[in-house]
Amino acid sequence: MASLLIVGILPYDSGKTTLALSLIREALEHGIDVGVAKPVSGFNGWYQYEYLLKSVEFGFLIGEDSYKLHMMAKSSDPIYLESPVTALLLPPDPERVGWKSSSYTAISYHTNVVLLRILEDHFHVPDNIKRLTQPMQEVIAPLIEATKPLEIKAEDVQYLIMEGREEADRTLEIIKDHHELTIIESYNNLAAPCASALNSDLVIAVAPGKAVILDGERYKKAIHALSNLREPWRVVTEDVVPLLKPLKKFEFKPGEVSGLLNSVLEILEAKTF
Template sequence: MVSVLIVGALPYDSGKTTFALNLIREAIEEGFDVGVSKPVGGFNGWYQYEFLKKSIEFGLLIGEDAYKLHNAAKSIDRIELESPVTVLLLPPDPERVGWRVSSYMGISFQNQVVIVRISGLHRTIHYYIPENLNKLTKPLRGEVGKLISVLNPKPLSVGKLDDILSESRKIADEVLRYLEHYHDLMVIESYANYAAPTFGSLDVDVVVVVAPSKAVIFDGEQYKRAVSLYFNLKSPWIVTTEDVLPLLRPRKIVEFGPEGPKNSLEKVLQVVDASSSL
């Protein structure tokens, strides 16, 4: 089994999912049984309203990236296991901050989370954040109300959110280990520009760091050692790729256009082969 972690060089719009989808399609064409994982992810119900509606349809909080990975892999795995920790964010009412753009843009992640799903091997739990729900405009509260009526989530305070998310990463790693047993190639996608979504997702053969039109491929063990330099201070989901990249030398560099990379599978496997021969 070959495992690949895909992370972003930028906080957003790096192209992680574009790279992952091309890698998955190439691998399937070559006959690989591909597994996918978005261990920790989220989506904004304002900008990605389609997936708020899909979550109502599925009776399960589902993010856009996980949905795309699942379909590209033609997966028969349960989508909630492929994306065990998923959050729904929504922007609060701008009138509450006096229409001040700087204050509005600076609203923290914790104060935008409205619903959280945590799925382990044996059960799924949804939570909702009443304090954040009450900060929404009336139309958005109505949309979330429809989802809440389907999911029947448990209430959770903002103050407990970080603890719940921190504990959930252990569950995400347990699920990831389970999925890896059933596939030839495991494609794991991180979020934003953080070095890894969980501790377990660092145990991979290859790491691909993606920026618009360019990706650099690293040996997984070397990448993990570089990230581990920060473990005494931070967890890998707080360390950014900007911290790690200066410590590493890429094994391969891939340039690509808007349609995504070509022959990415070949380059990934070349790095795996080179690492195994050392």
């Protein structure tokens, strides 16, 4: 059993999912049994409206990245195990937040999270829903009806996500135990989405056009030097990657990440001896 942790160098749009999908596709072509995990995820229902609608269809909150990983892997694992913590964000009405652009654009627990799923349980934040424009309140209503969420306050969101990370540790180990290769995608530019993700054999750090393969144990030690291993999400990748010597470097064109799996398999094989 082996696992890869994919982390982003940039806060947004590093290319983690594109790289993960390429690895999954190549692994399946090699006949490798692949498990996938997006332990903590969030998606914006304005910019990723299609997945808000899919969530209504499924009666279950699911983000774009988690859905794509699940489908590419042809996974039979429950999505709630692959993505145990998922948040839906919607931008508030700027007038209702005093025309503050920081409130409008920031990923804020206190103003933007309207719905949250921890495993199979859903929660919604009425105060944040009230901050939406009227059309967006109408958009979210069918999802509230479909998921039957429990009501929480905005200040409860961060606490629930912290609890959810503990569940993510447990579910990630379940997935890893059932597959030859598990591909784990982190969130934004966090060094790791949950503590157990640091038990990966290799880490792939990606930015647009560039990826480096790092030794998992050395990556874990570098994070330990910077922070508490129980909370690796408090470290960002730009503080970790410069401390390590890459095992391999890759450069690629937009949408074309190929040949990476062969290097991954070679390095994993060498590590077993």
